[in-house]
Amino acid sequence: MAIEERIEENVPLAGLTTLGVGGSARYFLCARDEDDIPAAFRFAEEKGLDTFVLGGGSNLVVSDAGFGGLVVKIDLRGVRFVEPDENGFVIAEAAAGEDWDEFVAECVRRELAGVECLSGIPGSIGGTPVQNVGAYGQEVSETIVRVRCFDRATGEFVELSNAECGFSYRKSIFNTSEKGRYVVTKVTFRLGAGGEPKVVYRDLKEYFDERSSSLTEVREAVLAIRRRKSMVIDAADPNSRSAGSFFKNPIVAAEILGVIAAAEGSDVPSFPAGEGQVKIPAAWLIERAGFAKGYRFGEAGISANHSLAIVNLGRAKAADIFALMNEVRAAVKVRFGIELVPEPVFLGEKAALPQTATEPVV
Ligand SMILES: Cc1cc2nc3c(=O)[nH]c(=O)nc-3n(C[C@H](O)[C@H](O)[C@H](O)COP(=O)(O)OP(=O)(O)OC[C@H]3O[C@@H](n4cnc5c(N)ncnc54)[C@H](O)[C@@H]3O)c2cc1C
Secondary structure (H helix, E strand, C coil): CCHHHHCEEEEECHHHCCCCCCCEEEEEEEECCCCHHHHHHHHHHHHCCCEEEECCCCCEEECCCCEEEEEEEECCCCEEECCCCCCCEEEEEEECCCEHHHHHHHHHHCCEECCHHHCCCCCECCCCCCCCCEECCEEHHHCEEEEEEEECCCCEEEEEEHHHHCCECCECHHHCCCCCCEEEEEEEEEEEECCCCCCCCHHHHHHHCCCCCCHHHHHHHHHHHHHHCCCCCCCCCHHHCEEEECECCCEEECHHHHHHHHHHCCCCCCEECCCCEEECCHHHHHHHCCCCCCCEECCEEECCCCCCEEEECCCCCHHHHHHHHHHHHHHHHHHHCCCCCECCEEECCHHHCCCCCCCCCC
16 A cells, blocks of 8 residues: 555544653554655655654653654564574564563563563663663663664665664664664664673662572562552553653762752762763652652642652643643752753654753753
């Protein structure tokens, strides 16, 4: 069927996101085949439309006015595991539309190490390299070998090596220098056959109390810890109706810690983040700025189980989410002089979206 005949019109987007807010896409295509992708962009170009690539919608806030362009939902399928090499590593290739957590579960079932701490993160395989997803001391960039993409600049499919993806904390070329250029169609991972799980993060170490653990136990522990924080999508848990962590943990000059500690009269939690820099948990800043867990602001709120998640209490509009976001950012700025940077992507016409800094400014 020609691509024009498969493109739908006025498709509501809220139900395709985990936060569940926002309007419709003027045009919408579900891409099931790599060839659908160039065809979709040709259609958009002919019509002079903006485009947006949608994965699992778990890191996304859609504006109430929706999006006047073409949304291309990536629904490519297929996962393939290759026998271990002489060094005990297994290569796994996963198409971008596959569910990330189902892939993690399969890796753990096959006793392949490298992604176990990333259990329970919602979204698609193709979404993971975009912001280099990370949790409990592990990042997806640790196991990615290469990423296959459609390159909109050249109209060709390309294979980018790990180094070419430019990964760092919640960043890659896909959400910074080359934003909008590449559509991820397949990700190749290198996993340790029979490898040890990574237990470096405090919450996990405490959970196991120095006892050694298997990959399955680590996955179960991560899921249990995440469920307590409503960080696993669960229709029965209203606190999980979110876009995950709403703000990145700010990275600031180490001297700032002392200034904040003196002003607050207490220690400030922090983690090393490269030379002369530290990462401060945004959750701590938000709580100290006066937003307790369970704080309500109209139909939006702070999760009762995690101060870093903004939740849709049921009937929220995108405007409610943005209003609470602005209130939190303003309070943190006034108290600490730190600009919190939102983690989710905002989709909509520019005028309908809040303007936010792209980097923390101290
Ligand atoms: C409850 C909850 C918990 C979460 N926990 C974590 C966590 O622990 N750690 C973490 O890092 N994140 C977390 N997240 C955020 C989110 O799950 C991840 O960022 C996820 O990888 C997003 O993938 P997605 O497919 O849903 O992307 P989407 O939300 O659909 O899109 C996000 C961005 O990626 C782009 N994109 C998506 N697919 C592709 C593709 N195939 N090619 C090119 N660009 C693409 C989109 O254009 C958009 O810019 C959490 C979210 C929720 C709701």
